[in-house]
Amino acid sequence: MLGRLFFLALLAMFFYFMLRSFFLPIRKPGKAPVFKEKHPEPDTEMARDPECGVYIDPRKALVFETGGVTYYFCCEQCLKKFQAKLKQGGTA
Numbered sequence: 724m725l726g727r728l729f730f731l732a733l734l735a736m737f738f739y740f741m742l743r744s745f746f747l748p749i750r751k752p753g754k755a756p757v758f759k760e761k762h763p764e765p766d767t768e769m770a771r772d773p774e775c776g777v778y779i780d781p782r783k784a785l786v787f788e789t790g791g792v793t794y795y796f797c798c799e800q801c802l803k804k805f806q807a808k809l810k811q812g813g814t815a
Contacts, residue, residue, distance in 0.1 A: 770795035774805045 769778040777797045784795035785802050789809065796802040 774801035
């Protein structure tokens with residue numbers, strides 16, 4: 724029984740590697756594989772939301788300017804919290 728199970732496991736591995744070899748691309752010897760970046764670098768520098776600290780793309784962010792300084796926010800809630808703190812006399 725154990726010998727038969729071992730034989731079936733070896734047979735399954737053989738067929739697995741044979742079928743796998745048909746579907747994998749063939750590499751030339753001495754040529755290293757080329758891996759693509761999963762996360763390409765952004766075109767612009769990321770901006771930090773002063774309220775929650777999340778880094779966001781300035782092109783997609785909500786913008787608020789005060790005192791000659793531009794602030795970028797990830798969402799409307801962060802922008803409202805920041806404006807409320809400024810109204811209470813807090814510093815940016």
